[in-house]
Amino acid sequence: MIYLDFVGLIDLKTSLPRFDFQADIQHANLYELSVSERDSTATLSTHMSINVTGDDIDNLNGFIKLDSTVYVENQQQYFLDTLWIVSEVDSSGHRDITINSDFVDSHIEGHFRFDDMQSTLQEILNNYLSLSFPLSVEEGDPEESNFTFRADLKNTESMCGLFLPSLKFAKDTYIYGNVNSRLQDFNLNANSSLIEYSGLKFEDWSLISGTINDEFILNTTAKYMWFIDKKGAQPIKLGLDQLALKIHIDNDSLIYNLEWDDAGPEDSDIGGLQGFVAMDKYPEITAAITHATMVFNDTSWIVQPGNLFVFDTTSYSFRDFKVFSEGSGFSLEGTISENPDDVLDVSLTNLDISNADLILDKNGLDVDGIINGHLSLKEMYHSPNIISDLTIKNFFFNKEDLGEATIRTTWDNEQAQWDLFAEIVSVGNDKAYKSLDLTGYYSPKNKDDQLRLNASLDNFRITLLSPFFTGFMDNLTGYASGNLALTGNTSGTTLTGAIKARRGEFRIKFLNTTYSFSDQILFTENAVVFDSLVVFDQEGNKALADGQILHDFFKNIVVDLRISPNNFTALNTGRNDNDYFYGTAVTTGVVNISGPAENITLDVIARTEKNTMINIPINYTADVSDNYYIRFVNREESNLTASKSTTGVLGPSVNFEFDVTPEADIKLFLPMQMGDIEANGSGLIKMNITPEGEVEMFGTYLIEKGSFFFTLQNMIRRTFRLRQGGTISWTGDLYDARVNLKGVYSVRAPLSSLPLTITDSSLYNQRILVDCVVGLSGNIYNPDINFTIELPNVTSEVRELVYNAIDTTNEVLMNEQMISLLVLNSFSFNTGGNSFAKNMGLNSYDILANQLSNWLSRISDDFDIGVNYLPGDQLTSEQLEVAMSTQLFDDRVMVNGNFNVLGYEQSNTSSIVGDVLVEIKMTPDGRIRMRVYNKSNTIDLSNDNAPFTQGVGVSYHKDFNRLGELFQRKKKKEKKDDRE
Secondary structure, rough: OOEEEEEEEOOOOOOOOOOEEEEEEEEEEEOOOOOOOOOOOEEEEEEEEEEEOOOOOOOOOEEEEEEEEEEEEEOOOEEEEEEEEEEEEEOOOOOOEEEOOOOOEEEEEEOOOOOHHHHHHHHHHOOOOOOOOOOOOOOOOOOOOEEEEEEEOOOOOHHHHHHHHEEOOOOOOOOEEEOOOOOOEEEEEEEEEEEEEOOEEEEEEEEEEEEEEEEEEEEEEEEEEEEEOOOOOEEEEOOOOOOOEEEEOOOEEEEEEEEEEOOOOOOOOEEEEEEEEEEEEOOOEEEEEEEEEEEEEOOOEEEEEOOEEEEEEOOOEEEEEEEEEEEEEEEEEEEOOOOOOOOOEEEEEEEEEHHHHHHHHHHOOOHHHEEEEEEEHHHHHHHHEEEEEEEEEEEEOEEEEEEEEEEEEEEEEOEEEEEEEEEEEEEOEEHHHHHHHHEEEEEEOOOOOOOOEEEEEEEEHHHHHHHHHHHOEEEEEEEEEEEEEEEEEEEEEEEEEEEEEEEEEEEEOOOEEEEEEEOEEOOOOEEEEEEEEEEEOOOEEEEEEEEEEEOOOOOOOOEEEEEOOOOOEEEEEEEOOOOOOEEEEEEEEEEEEEEEEHOOOOEEEEEEEEOEEEEEOOOOOEEEEOOOOEEOOOOOOOHHHHHHOOOOOOOOOOEEEEEEEHHHHHHHOOOOOEEEEEEEEEEEEEEOOOOOOOEEEEEEEEEEEEEEEEOOOOOOEEEEEEEEEEEEEEEEEOOOOOOEEEEEEEEEEHHHHHHOOOOOOOHHHHHEEEEEEEEEEHHHHHHEEEEEEEEOOHHHHHHHHHHHHHOOOOOOHHHHHHHHHHHHHOOOOOOOOOOHHHHHHHHHHHHHHHHHHHHHHHOOOOOEEEEEEEEOOOOOOEEEEEEEEEEEEOOEEEHHHHHHEEOOOOOEEEEEEEEEEEEEEEOOOOOOEEEEEEEEEEOOOOOOOOOEEEEEEEEEOOOOHHHHHHOOOOOOOOOOOOOO
């Protein structure tokens, strides 16, 4: 019940008890201690220091201090760091009370008693409005009061949430005033930059009130008044800017003046109301609006003078109350009371119902139209009788044009029920038709059969249902035909029947995918049922949907759907839709959507199909200066973890299990300044996303082919061809992906750029094919990067010469060689006074050719074009090399070519040398391939070699773990039923 550690004394023997102690209270159950009945589990923990004398609140002298206070109610914790209360009373009765805390600092000083405050205030106010505050006055006259007070509010959010949940104050709010009972004087003033109360928000609010010249004055102003959407959306501006209310109270009468002005360039929202409220015959209250001119949305409204309102405990009378504006308006005439003969008539003329959006928009509803008609209300206390005849022209619901609506209700005395008739006449293809025909009744006293409405639909626009599914879908459109019945009573209603949907369409928010359907939908007592509903994506591919949407008359919606897509678009998001992945996913598999609408779970088990393109952005910055060439830094990792879910808005729970196939294109955006990876491959990838936005990812992606677009500042921009067999793996943390891959970029470099001792001058002039290989391994945010070179299609003599000149085990030198090869198409060396820097100066033609290659490659994404020019000298001829690579026929044919044009000063002839490789995938999976090639031979004066070598080859590739698997035939997959 309570843990108490008490040190000190309590002396009750003296005339005024004395309390001087310290106490440590832990987990005191206030309900079991009979202190509070708000919550049976409420507990209080605090450290208390008290040194006071006195036996009631009006004679306490001393101090009370609480610190480290924790109050728990309904599993919510409330903290109070410090509370100081100091009370001093002198012999004359002058009191000084100071309160300092986390929430408020206040001070009250003068002659007063808390027991007398209520009666003192009533005595003052009754001079002006004797019946407005029916407070009981204790026997005997209160003591004379004369005091001042002030309170400065601080962080009151938690305290208001606990005791006044509908009220919020800004931290700069303050209240001050004074009371003098002898002079019958009372003043109260307040200011706040922001106050919220019951859905209204007042900005720059002030209050000045008090007794002035035998009147009680109350003036309050606000710079802006807003309406707050309780669902957490942005506030809706009411248009009441520069709001000012002035009230004068005297002789049991109240005279008011309300004004507002939007202070804009045009008078779009401006107005004023003047009137009175008389309570001299209380409990009968008489009121009137003596003058009113208002402008809302540039439309002027006038309240007709001469109106009168008379209210008492059971009667509400309206006389000549008319509000009109240029041919439109409404009027109230009559009385609502316990007299069965009293009737209140409401007349509506050309009234724009879009003004109701302020109330309906909270529920996602938007109505527009012009309403005409009248209503009669009588016997509202016992047996409500409402007779109506209303017509709504140009009726729009959620921006959808429904046509013209008619609503009529009559009262059946014999059956004691309202008979209801409603219809909507729509226009389609220049022909009017009745899209809704509604008939039925409402019997207030028949509890067993209270409500029965029958609706006949004909091409009725189903967009009316969209507000009920806002949790996970939107853009619901289409037409419905069929019959529905709404039955029930005040405890619950049911909607049953069947409709045939036509040209239906909706969008799943999280997936950003739009689907269409035309099929039958069943409505049972508590569910919307889908039985093999055929759904199409925007490409015309189909999926079958089975399941139901459970509801309590479209509240407390619970989804239970199973969708079986076949080559179906399951994702269509952009960069701004998701921080972790986006793109297009075309899949075959099973999708389960389940759970309540506010906490949907998506379980997806699918295989990727052609046209799948998934992008995974990595949004960390990269720092190129930390390594000798490249090192990536995961900056402020802790800040990222804290910011993964900061909005407080929960999304769906998503569980993906993708069998990724080579038909899917995967693009991984690496940290800035490094580039990106585009790949095709395979792997079983699982991804889980919590409602808070936390992501887990598992699986290994095996690269079959692809490219690595590598960038280094503005110096290198090269596309490396990825080698088959590279992997990207996840073991849970999306940001801890492990990468192991290699990319190849081929250049032709002159042997003359190496310090070689060559007896054969033909080798000195030769440009050889060099494969620049970059390897990435480790964490993808901070990978280990290594460079190597390979020399395909060269003689053993050339290979030995190159590897003797380059130390491939020296990482720094290999980095330098790689930069030189990628930028200059030339080896780098630092002997004989030459260096990489010197090469940079001597190879301006290579740099220009490198830039030209970049420009040419940007002309088309289908071709990679390279140009290299080598000027001639006394020993060598000028040389122009053009390289081109492309993939044709859905990547089934790959072409790589290098063409050299050699010029000779002694002749007018030229020699064209060409290397061409054509590789054809004979099977879709690429296991069987055919190669056709033509390559130039190394010219050796000691041998009589032909200038070219041509050839044709066929290869077969298969991965296996045991030798027997190499010869095992693949079993044909059994055809699955389309509906599985």
